[in-house]
Amino acid sequence: MPEVIFAGPEGRLEGRYQKGKGDNPPVALVLHPHPLFGGTMNNRATYELYQMFVRRGFSTMRFNFRGVGRSQGEYDQGQGELADAATALDYMQQINPNAPFSWVAGFSFGSWIAMQLLxxxxxxxxxxxxxxxxxxxxxxxxxxxxxxxxxxxxxxxxICVPEETKGMVERTRTQKGRKVEFQVVPEADHFFEDHMEAFIEAAETYLDRRLAYEKPEGEYHGEP
Structure with a gap:
């Protein structure tokens, strides 16, 4: 997983990037938890999501938001972090110009940024x-x-009881043919301590189901 340094909105950003398999692999970007509460690209859930996409042949990146690790800048209440994520996706698309589609994943604070990005x-x-x-x-x-x-x-x-997030999902309207699903991992805490395997299994099962609906030539064609 080679280290990459790329230009962000407020200075350099530090990441880890793995080129995908084949000539035109899809792209995946993984976003870490809150920068002010110990969140980095080396957070275990962030790392495991990154590895999951790598195993499936995606060109995959995780990176440190501004002010974290070797990334320059300061925490910016989410606005700057969203700009960082958009810049990271731009960077990946520049080096994967023929990627057929992109996925985004985020953990905790990173999931808020991920949903704004999409x-x-x-x-x-x-x-x-x-x-x-x-x-x-x-x-x-x-x-x-x-x-x-x-x-x-x-x-x-x-930190956030599941009923709060389930309610958010149920209130979310989607475009025609789209669906946001919600899944609870029994007995797991916010960081899935001692339940990381169950977390990744849920993610893998969903991702594999979705990827089964990709056309052979790589064009995405709808939802399962």
């Missing part, structure tokens, strides 16, 4: 969100949500 980028056809903090952030911008995705939550999450 509203702005029609090439994102699917998303995975872990421990989405619907009690801390406004998700009303999903109006309607243009991509199908899966929101995974721990049953014993004390």
């Amino acid at each position: 509203m702005r980028r029609p090439e994102i056809v699917g998303f995975l969100a872990g421990s989405t903090p619907a009690n801390l952030y406004d998700f009303s911008f999903l109006a309607p949500c243009p991509s199908s995705g899966l929101v995974i939550h721990g049953q014993n999450d004390k």
Whole structure:
């Protein structure tokens, strides 16, 4: 997983990038938890989601938001972090100009940024969100949500109880043919301590089901 340094809106951004398989692999971007509470691209859930996409042949990146690790800048209440994520996706598309489609994944704070990004980028056809903090952030911008995705939550999450996030998912309108699903991992906490395998299994099962609906020539054609 080679290290990459690329130009961000407020200076360099540090990431890890793995080129996908084949001539025109799809692209996946993975976003980490809150920068002010220890979130980095090396967060375990972020790392495991990254590896999941790599195993399936995606060109995959995870990176540190501004002010984290070797990334320059300072925390910017989510606005700057969204700009960082958009720049990271731009960078990946520059080096994968023929990618047939893109996915985005995020954990906790990163899932909030991921969902904002997919509203702005029609090439994102699917998303995975872990421990989405619907009690801390406004998700009303999903109006309607243009991509199908899966929101995974721990049953014993004390930072954001699952009922809060389930309610957000149920209130989310989607474009025709799109669906946002919600899945609870029994006994898991916010960070899926001791339940990371169950978290990744849920993500893998959903991703594999979605990828089964990809045309042989690589053109995405709808939802299962």
